Amino acid sequence: MVVEVGSVEIGRVRMQYSTREDLLGETVISGKSQAAALVYHRDDLQRVDSFFLMAGHGGGKQTARVKLHRYHQGHEACLWLATYLSSNPISIVSSSSLAKEMLKDHDAIFANHNPPIAALVIAYGGNDILWNPLGPDWRMMRKVLVRDLMSNTSLDACYNLRRQEIQQMMEEKTRIGVEFRKMIGELVILLGKTNISDIFPILAPLDLQGIERKAKVVFTWADTILDSVINERLKMEAGGEKRSKDDLESKDFLEIFLEIKQQEDGKAALSMRQLKALLLDIISAGTDTTTTTLEWAFAEMMQNPNIMRKVQEELGKVVGMSNKVEESHISMLPYLNAVVKETLRLHPAISLLIPHCPSQSCTIGQFTIPKGANVFLNVWKIHRDPEAWEDPSEFLPERFLRDNNGYDYMGNNFNYLPFGSGRRICPGISLAERMSMYMLATLLHSFEWKLLENAELDLSDEFGLMLKKRIPLVITPTPRLSKVELYK
C-alpha cells in the first residue's frame, strides 16, 4: 500500500512523497544540499526493494521527489543518520532525455564509476576495466579487449571453443564446475549488495555485513585459479607444447592475451595483474549477464508459446531439421534477434547500469549533480516508458522488426540502452550477441520445452546488480531433431 501525497521531515531533510504517477519519472536529487530518497523499482510497488539513497552534505533547502511505500518507513532512522554521515550523494536518472544529456552531452564528465569496497577487493584494487578511472590504463585495457578480443577475427578464431562448449552442454557434460559457478554467483551478489561501509565510510573498519571479508575469500579463490591456469599455459608454451591440436580455430582468450604480451617484446603493455583483472572482468561481466538474459528469454517464450513456435519455424527454414545450428546461421535469424532484443528491453541484465560518477559538478535538466555522486541510470524504467514504447509491458518481438526502428545495441537511441552508452558502453556486446543467439538457437532448434508438471510460470524479478528471476526457471527438454547424431 502506498502512502498519501505529502511530506515528512527527517532531521534537517524534508522529503516529499506522492502516489502520483508523474513521480515515477525523474527521481533526481538536488546535489547541493542534504536530501534523501527511496528508490522504487516496479510500477505496482508491491514488491519494491528497500533501497535507500541520499544526497550529500551542505546546508540549505533540499527536496527529493520520491515515491514512498509503507514498507520503507522502517528506514527513516537510517536515513536521518545517512544525511549526516554519508559522503556519496546519490541520484537516479529515469528518462531518456536526461540519459542523453548525461551520456552524450556530458559523457566525459560522467565516465567514471565509484568502486565499492567489494570491487576494490575483488578486482585487483579496481585495476580492471570496469572500475579503473578514465585514463591511460583504462584506455589501454579497453583497447586490448575491444580490438584484440572482441573483433570479428578474434571471435571467429575462438568459434571452435564455443562450439565445443555448446556441444558439451547438449550432452549435459558441463566442464564448468559447480564450485566455479557458485563463486561467480557469490561475486555478483557481493558487488550488488548495498554495503553500509560504502555509504558510511566511517563504519568501514567494522565491516558490519561481512562483505569485505567474503570478498577477500572470493578474490583469493579467483586469483589462485587464474594463477594456476596462466602458469600452466606458460609452462606448456615454454616446453613447446600446443594446448590442443595445432588449430587456429581453437584459440582461447588467454592464448590471445599471451600472444599480445609476447608481441610487446618485453615492453608488455599489460602487466600480469592487469591481465588477470581483464580475465576476471570477462568472466564476471560476461557470464551471469548472458545466462540471466537466456533465462528471461525462455521464461517469456514459455509465457508466449506462439513466439517460441515462430522462432522454431525460422530455425527450421534456415538451419533445417537435419542440421546443427552453427554461428554462421545467426545473421539469418531476424526473428530470434528480435526476441533477444525484446528480452533485453523488458529485462535489462544490469537495470540501473553501473552507477556513474561525475568528475565535476554538472547540471543536467534542472538538476545539479554534485562531483562524486553515484548516478544510477534507470534503464528498466526507460525501457518501459509508454511515451516511447507501445504496450510497454507486453513481450512483442515484432516491434524490433518494423522498418527503420533504429534500435541496435550501440546506445545511440536513448530509449533503448541494455548495454549502456558512451565511453563506458559494454565492450562485450559482440560476444554477448553471438553467445546469446547461438545458445538460444541451439536449445530451441534441438528441443521442445515444457514446464514441470504442476509448476507455475513466475515472471517476477529480484533486485540486485543483476536483474535476475526471483524464482529460477525449471523446464524440461524433449529432442525434436530426427537424427541422434545431431545430439553428439
Ligand code: HEM
Ligand atoms: C547480455 C550480456 C551483457 C549485458 C546485458 C551487458 C551489459 C553491460 C552494461 C549495462 C554495462 C555498464 C555500462 C555502464 O555502466 O554505463 C557493461 C559494462 C561492461 N561489460 Fe557488459 N554486458 C553483457 C555481456 C558482457 C560480456 C560478454 C563481456 C565480456 C567480454 C562484458 C564486459 C563488460 C565490461 C568489461 C564492462 C565495463 C566497461 C567499462 O567500464 O569501460 N559484458 N555491460
